[in-house]
Amino acid sequence: EVELVQSGAEVKKPGESLKISCKGSGFDFTNYWIGWVRQMPGKGLEWMGIIYPGDSDTRYSPSFQGHVTISADKSINTAYLQWSSLKASDTAIYYCARHFGYFGSQAYGDYWGHGTLVSVSS
Amino acid sequence: EIVLTQSPGTLSLSPGERATLSCWASQGVPSNYVAWYQQKPGQAPRPLIYDASSRAPGIPARFRGSGSGTDFTLTISRLEAEDFAVYYCQQYGSSPRTFGQGTKVEIK
Numbered sequence: 382e383v384e385l386v387q388s389g390a391e392v393k394k395p396g397e398s399l400k401i402s403c404k405g406s407g408f409d410f411t412n413y414w415i416g417w418v419r420q421m422p423g424k425g426l427e428w429m430g431i432i433y434p435g436d437s438d439t440r441y442s443p444s445f446q447g448h449v450t451i452s453a454d455k456s457i458n459t460a461y462l463q464w465s466s467l468k469a470s471d472t473a474i475y476y477c478a479r480h481f482g483y484f485g486s487q488a489y490g491d492y493w494g495h496g497t498l499v500s501v502s503s
Numbered sequence: 504e505i506v507l508t509q510s511p512g513t514l515s516l517s518p519g520e521r522a523t524l525s526c527w528a529s530q531g532v533p534s535n536y537v538a539w540y541q542q543k544p545g546q547a548p549r550p551l552i553y554d555a556s557s558r559a560p561g562i563p564a565r566f567r568g569s570g571s572g573t574d575f576t577l578t579i580s581r582l583e584a585e586d587f588a589v590y591y592c593q594q595y596g597s598s599p600r601t602f603g604q605g606t607k608v609e610i611k
Contacts, residue, residue: 416600418602425602425603425605426540426542426548426593426602426605427602428600428602431600442599442600443504443599444599476547476548484536484595484596484598486554487553487557488595489550489553490538490540490593491550491560493549493550494547495547496547
């Protein structure tokens with residue numbers, strides 16, 4: 382059974398760093414792309430970026446480039462999303478999702494994690 | 504960047520009625536690589552349609568995707584109680600991938 386299990390909710394202060402995770406199971410983690418999506422409170426879905434754990438090829442949305450870092454450790458089937466200095470505006474739910482490809486047929490998010498709530502407040 | 508605009512913002516319908524949701528792209532989506540997702544409160548998005556018109560595994564036949572170029576549509580033939588949710592379109596034919604702002608289907 383395909384599963385993406387995300388790390389638990391986080392409460393942080395502005396300026397702190399954070400790394401959240403997304404662990405895949407039930408599929409060959411190195412042959413799929415893992416994307417990250419932000420959902421701010423009461424708002425819609427925003428595409429952040431995507432990584433191919435097989436070779437760590439990473440693509441970012443211009444809106445998030447430089448603000449977050451996406452990485453992966455294929456040895457433990459885990460993708461990460463990290464911030465070096467959080468802001469209150471980073472408060473959101475962050476989802477990871479598996480993708481068959483970066484472009485092309487069937488390259489949609491076919492399995493999703495449950496989401497990680499990140500709350501940033503002083 | 505391709506901007507996706509969904510309409511209407513909110514659709515108020517009764518169970519058994521037909522729902523028609525639109526998604527317009529600011530420029531043609533290459534190869535019509537458009538997906539539709541359903542999201543209920545407190546849940547992750549659930550994929551419904553990919554490649555504009557293919558149903559994702561396990562999705563009932565009452566969900567139908569259509570369209571090409573810049574105009575895409577999700578049709579729910581007869582609404583059931585569990586279909587009342589927010590629906591998002593997404594394009595994955597051009598970088599960066601983008602989502603529409605969502606259409607809420609609520610009970611009338």
